[in-house]
Amino acid sequence: MTKWRNIGVCLRALSAGLLVLLGAVACKPDAMQSEMRLRFTFTFEGESLRMGERTYGIASGERIAVSDIRYFVSDVVLVDYAGRRVKFEEDDRNVHYVSSDLEESLTWRSSRKLPTGVYDYVEFVYGLDSARNVSHAFRNPPESLMFWPEVLGGGYHYMQINGYWGDAGETACTRPFGLHTGIGTEQGEAGSVHFSNAVKIIDTLRFFLVEDGDKTLTVNMEVAEWFRNPHEWHFSQYGGSVMQNPEAQRVLRDNAAGVFEVRE
């Protein structure tokens, strides 16, 4: 009996202690936090991409000149060594429009402070997943200008790479192209069928968020990868416009996996 009573007392003392401990953690005015931002860059074969005049050879041997690149990044999540998932932004703000023409869009600063710790992965969606990709979600430019036509399933372009291409032997790139990705459309027996092409990107990168820190990670798009891995891209086959070409949309979806890299 006494033994049981003692255990009872012990338990009570223990739980009181636990409560105090928990309280201390919960009431601490600020759990350790850090600011964080993402920077967006573009490379071609590892070198900073020069938009405008400069032309580049792609895997097929064809050449391209890139005028501008615009795309959506969404649902960014940092995953720590214990598997804990920390959203970069609250759900309703966890989407960002990147445009090579808009300097201010090339940095995305989280409006939250993020818990300090050791992180192992960064996850994000290139484009917009089905839940986000609804027409009129963006009312204002520049995001609204990315709308994807209703007849092709609505929502928004995930990405536009605009530029010019030329055959292997040509020195100048004169034929306009738009590598525009979004919901795919296929003609089925019962009319058109739409499919999502958004891709979840997971990049392993060990980094630390330290107290009162201001961490910058870089999300780089290696443009050459759109054209080679796993599928080789041929402008001579797909032409300059691909929104209504389900095969081209699938090729770009598959190739997206190797395009992005998150770096410190």
Add this chain to the structure above:
Amino acid sequence: MGMGAAACLVLSCLCVSCGDPVETSFNPAYFDLPETAFFPTETNIPADNRLCAEGVELGRYLFYDNRIAATSDHPEGVSCSECHRQAAAFDCGADNLRFVRGGLPLPLQNLAYNTRALGWSGTAVYPATTLEDFIRLTLADSAEFALPTDSIIAHIAAIPLYPKLYEAAFGTQDITLDRTAKALAQFVRTLTSTHSKFDRYMRGEERLSDEEMQGYVLFTTEEGADCFHCHGGAGNVLFSTYMLAVNGLDESDVPYRIPSLRNIAHTAPYMHDGRFATLEEVIDRYSEHVYATPHISPLMHHADEGGVQLTPREKQCLKAFLLTLSDEDFITNPRFSNPFTK
């Protein structure tokens, strides 16, 4: 709230006025543009020139008043409405061509939502210099108003109507260039076109005919007419991105600001220099006569094929769709009309 904070609040209330700050009991009737389904929620209205009923009324009188720029050479005077006529969606109209340095006017519609670039050549990229600035430059432009701005201001001050209207709008009777541009900008921002057949279709109030619907699909598909990347659609009901682009319909290779296609039936002739008289001609050009000039916009995806290659039937549908962008309410709205002839 402490006394200090309260006093601050009262003071700051006094200082917020329509136009510039004055410390009187001046209390104009502020309003915001009504929110319209599918339209942007952001406008280019600056904090120091909020819309108020009195400012808009003053702007409307000024817009239509030729006396502000009458001279002995031109006793009939000039006003904004000479080149911006309501019946032509505030473009000049085909029967009233008004070239300024080789360019035609632009229609004045939904300008409150244009946060990118004003004028055919774009005065700036995102964000645009203000509408107020643009109007000040217009008043100072000898190709548009052939007298210096201080004479314009003197003319306005000499017309008995105005001192009271300026007082109602700005709190005192001072007549300045700054206030004049602000009032005109207020009126121009109220010129919103939101009632075209296409708007009503978007709101579920009306159906498009089969022909119009086919035209709409062509307009918004790359393998159709491929117009939407520059000229909008369901996600951009302003029908322009307001970006600068070379569309390749002539060999000049000079970029112009993409014009809105709203009320396009009322704004002939077409392009900055009015080189095409009809929509049929414009459509033929985009279909078969695109020049792949060195700086053609990459969004002209079919330039290397000479255009989007539409069949006669497709051209007809595309035109039918463009006609759904006409807004008869806009061009007959009595609130936008000449206040001197009411």
